[in-house]
Amino acid sequence: MMIPSLLTMLLATTGDLKVGQFGMPVQASEVAPVIDNIFNFITWICIFFFVIIVGFIVFFMFKYSKPPGTPATSNVTHNTPIEVAWTVLPLILVIFIFYKGMDGYIDLRSAPLGAYEVNVVAQKWNWTFHYKNGATTSVLIVPANRPVKLIMSSQDVLHALFIPDFRVKQDVVPGRITTLWFTAIKAGEYDLYCAEYCGQQHSTMLTKVIVLDDADFDTRITEEANYIDKIPPDMLYVAGPRLYMRCKSCHSLDGSDMTGPTWQGLWDRTVDGEQVFTDGTTLSNLMGAGKLFDGPEDYVTQSINNPQQKIRMNYSGSMPTFKGQLGPLEVMAIIDFLKHLDKFDTDGNPLDSADDLATILDAAKAAEAASSNE
Amino acid sequence: MSKAIPAGNALDGANYLSHTKGFLSWAFTLDHKRIGVMYLISVLTAFFFGGMAALAVRLELFSPGTQFMGQDTYNKMFTLHVALMVLLVIIPSVPAAMGNFILPIMLGAKDVAFPKLNLMSYWLWIFGALFFVISLITGGLDTGWTFYTPYSIDIDSASAGHRFGGVLPALTGAFILGFSSIFTGLNFIVTIHRLRPPGMTWFRMPLFLWAIYATAIIQVMATPVLGITLALLAVERVFGIGIFNPALGGDPVLYQHFFWFYSHPAVYIMILPGMGIISELISVHSHKHIFGYKFIAFSSVAIAIFGFLVWGHHMFTSGQSPLMNIVFSAITFSVSIPSAIKIFNWIATMYKGSISLNTPMLYALSFLFIFSIGGLTGLHLGTLATDIHLHDTYFVVAHFHYVMMGSAIVAMVGGLHHWWPKITGRMYNEFQGRIACGLVFFGFNLTFFPQFYLGSKGMPRRYHDYSEALMSADKLELFHTLHQVSTIGSYIQAIGFFLTLYYLLYSLKWGRKAPANPWGGRSLEWQCTSPPPFDNFSEAPTVGDCYDFSVLEWDEEDQSYTWQADAHESGGESSGH
Ligand SMILES: [Cu+2]
Numbered sequence A: 001m002m003i004p005s006l007l008t009m010l011l012a013t014t015g016d017l018k019v020g021q022f023g024m025p026v027q028a029s030e031v032a033p034v035i036d037n038i039f040n041f042i043t044w045i046c047i048f049f050f051v052i053i054v055g056f057i058v059f060f061m062f063k064y065s066k067p068p069g070t071p072a073t074s075n076v077t078h079n080t081p082i083e084v085a086w087t088v089l090p091l092i093l094v095i096f097i098f099y100k101g102m103d104g105y106i107d108l109r110s111a112p113l114g115a116y117e118v119n120v121v122a123q124k125w126n127w128t129f130h131y132k133n134g135a136t137t138s139v140l141i142v143p144a145n146r147p148v149k150l151i152m153s154s155q156d157v158l159h160a161l162f163i164p165d166f167r168v169k170q171d172v173v174p175g176r177i178t179t180l181w182f183t184a185i186k187a188g189e190y191d192l193y194c195a196e197y198c199g200q201q202h203s204t205m206l207t208k209v210i211v212l213d214d215a216d217f218d219t220r221i222t223e224e225a226n227y228i229d230k231i232p233p234d235m236l237y238v239a240g241p242r243l244y245m246r247c248k249s250c251h252s253l254d255g256s257d258m259t260g261p262t263w264q265g266l267w268d269r270t271v272d273g274e275q276v277f278t279d280g281t282t283l284s285n286l287m288g289a290g291k292l293f294d295g296p297e298d299y300v301t302q303s304i305n306n307p308q309q310k311i312r313m314n315y316s317g318s319m320p321t322f323k324g325q326l327g328p329l330e331v332m333a334i335i336d337f338l339k340h341l342d343k344f345d346t347d348g349n350p351l352d353s354a355d356d357l358a359t360i361l362d363a364a365k366a367a368e369a370a371s372s373n374e
Numbered sequence B: 001m002s003k004a005i006p007a008g009n010a011l012d013g014a015n016y017l018s019h020t021k022g023f024l025s026w027a028f029t030l031d032h033k034r035i036g037v038m039y040l041i042s043v044l045t046a047f048f049f050g051g052m053a054a055l056a057v058r059l060e061l062f063s064p065g066t067q068f069m070g071q072d073t074y075n076k077m078f079t080l081h082v083a084l085m086v087l088l089v090i091i092p093s094v095p096a097a098m099g100n101f102i103l104p105i106m107l108g109a110k111d112v113a114f115p116k117l118n119l120m121s122y123w124l125w126i127f128g129a130l131f132f133v134i135s136l137i138t139g140g141l142d143t144g145w146t147f148y149t150p151y152s153i154d155i156d157s158a159s160a161g162h163r164f165g166g167v168l169p170a171l172t173g174a175f176i177l178g179f180s181s182i183f184t185g186l187n188f189i190v191t192i193h194r195l196r197p198p199g200m201t202w203f204r205m206p207l208f209l210w211a212i213y214a215t216a217i218i219q220v221m222a223t224p225v226l227g228i229t230l231a232l233l234a235v236e237r238v239f240g241i242g243i244f245n246p247a248l249g250g251d252p253v254l255y256q257h258f259f260w261f262y263s264h265p266a267v268y269i270m271i272l273p274g275m276g277i278i279s280e281l282i283s284v285h286s287h288k289h290i291f292g293y294k295f296i297a298f299s300s301v302a303i304a305i306f307g308f309l310v311w312g313h314h315m316f317t318s319g320q321s322p323l324m325n326i327v328f329s330a331i332t333f334s335v336s337i338p339s340a341i342k343i344f345n346w347i348a349t350m351y352k353g354s355i356s357l358n359t360p361m362l363y364a365l366s367f368l369f370i371f372s373i374g375g376l377t378g379l380h381l382g383t384l385a386t387d388i389h390l391h392d393t394y395f396v397v398a399h400f401h402y403v404m405m406g407s408a409i410v411a412m413v414g415g416l417h418h419w420w421p422k423i424t425g426r427m428y429n430e431f432q433g434r435i436a437c438g439l440v441f442f443g444f445n446l447t448f449f450p451q452f453y454l455g456s457k458g459m460p461r462r463y464h465d466y467s468e469a470l471m472s473a474d475k476l477e478l479f480h481t482l483h484q485v486s487t488i489g490s491y492i493q494a495i496g497f498f499l500t501l502y503y504l505l506y507s508l509k510w511g512r513k514a515p516a517n518p519w520g521g522r523s524l525e526w527q528c529t530s531p532p533p534f535d536n537f538s539e540a541p542t543v544g545d546c547y548d549f550s551v552l553e554w555d556e557e558d559q560s561y562t563w564q565a566d567a568h569e570s571g572g573e574s575s576g577h
């Protein structure tokens, strides 16, 4: 089993390792070739020195290997000119490398004016991207051939946004705004990773960058902004799976306990007011006209917008607030989703294709097109 | 196996091992040699557990998805690996274990300057280690050894809900270990200043001592900063007072500055002593005068000094100002020069030598090979433009394993073989030694070389999984193969180390008795018996040029080097200091 996979690797590398292209990923941003040139340049210097060093070691090792007791044939203790030479020459070389690296770095940092801005919010363990027109997505959608600037903040701990194919990375630091910019050059789909250790599910804090040509980008981002308006009001729950993407690192649909309580049966429990909180109070006593919560809908809404207000017994207060990130319609969609969990499997996929969000949006689009053609 | 007892073997006579007997005679000994041996055993025990954690981590990464450890366990496992290896193994291994045994003898001294402080350092190490055990059973540590805030102060996530468990005992343990390290450093500085015998000027000291001296300076100057940082972190975690937590007005990047202000110099605490060992191994086993003594000595000091000024290169993507990044990148390159000088000088030492390819020499050559790669790939990381891409990927993992494991540990193991006859009075099996060295060398490169490629392709570090569902297919396939190769390499290394463990233990009872000077070393420890007597030297040793090997002669019958009959004068006289 090993041998075949080793072989495939060798084949893969020979296909992939063009001369002077030492295993960097696809070049999908404007700056990538610049970085790769520096990388290759340094790698060639490394190979040069490595061959010299190891060459001498191996040569000396065999040439001067003697039986014990043979005296050394030379006893030089130093040679100042040589030593100065091998101090100064590498020094000149590294100054040059430093300069090239600095030059490339300045390119990486200086975002051009008028770049398309996207706000990025990182939280354990997912990414949310907010666009100027109000759209919110969990994949990063950007136009090709146009500078894009990410304005990033974190809700909890350190994260880092890393797009290998673009050669960019920047930590996302709570309490600060950090930025990052790039110009994607090819339409397509690229990996986006979290690169700074952020706890339990660090290795699943992955998403995609979707690069679209200008026209496609505009349509797509408009659709993203008002998709929820396109859903028939009595079917809001179909938006549930999409919104659930942002909750699934802590809430399960299959009854298993994660960082947060499972959503299975949550609605019934809430209607009955079964929840007990860390301060010993019970939901049923807090719910009703004039009380803390007007009713089950209000409880869920407040749980989303102000999760620290009442924390459930045996859970921690680690749920971040989604106030301002989820619109009123979206919160309603989540409530509707909780009421209709029986229409979805435990991964959140609709059981009936009639409840599929994409299908419904496509139908709405077709209907719109038909009406504008009339 | 020759049965006759070679000249200079003291196993049957008086030596430091037979001097007194019983547990207490060890536990409360003030003899630097016994303390060194206790350190050695403790450090190797920690190395065993750290290695086991590494093997578990590698096995988990063999394929995508969960193999046998969930996310939480994995995060605790890699943290355990690094915490043991860095704090309990590499930092004390060479200075405290090897240095304790060798340093006073090399100086011709009877002990270190403060033997009681020395004993206390050892017991602090034990207490520090104990706190790590407590951490393990009270929730475990899952922050990485860096304890980055605010994750590490978030009681709900790091060590899930254990306010006083997990993170807090680990911080306390690291704090205590810091003191152990400071005291050792202090002791060595004073010993080197005050206890050199007449005739041993600074520039007649073996280079190992220069390296230990430079290390000790870092230990004394940098470790207190770590202590303060960890104390602040502990206070913040327990009382939530807002030093590093932005939610309370603190600053997580400030923490990173504090942390790396110690931890970058700490990298040199780990590697400089190893370099010192290599200077000894290469010259002794090439039987040739070290080349460029002063350049090597000064480069150790230069590394120690520059090492304090480059911590920011761990933070190029942290959000610190671009100007700072540029300054730190520039200074970082200055550290590469002294390292390069050392490599060139070591190779020049071999030129026209009379090289014996003994196990210690093979380890020294492995070191040269591995350290070259580790050092050269540092160029990619010191360079701003490329580090942005490579930071926090497996490229960095590969780089620091080439430096920490492939260089520091390999040098340590090489030194262990070199001084084994001196420490135990027995020779290990040379043939098995070479095989094991080969396995470690091959396994090491197989483990870590693919990781450079993994990293440049974009695989982030500290990932429990490279997920089938989340990664693009082409990356996934490549990552999978490279991880497999890497895992196999790690098990080959493990076989090498277990073989080493076996023949070293075997030699303790059945090994050939060692002569005083099996390799032909000129520094003072080779003038003592093997193992050395309790007080090291019964008469003041003669100090000469410790790299002039022309005064030694091979004695075939004893398998040992002895002084040439007419050579004594060339060593003794000197101008004093
Ligand atoms: Cu992360």
Ligand SMILES: [Cu+2]
Residues within 6 Å of the ligand: B263, B264, B267, B310, B311, B313, B314
């Ligand atoms: Cu560093």
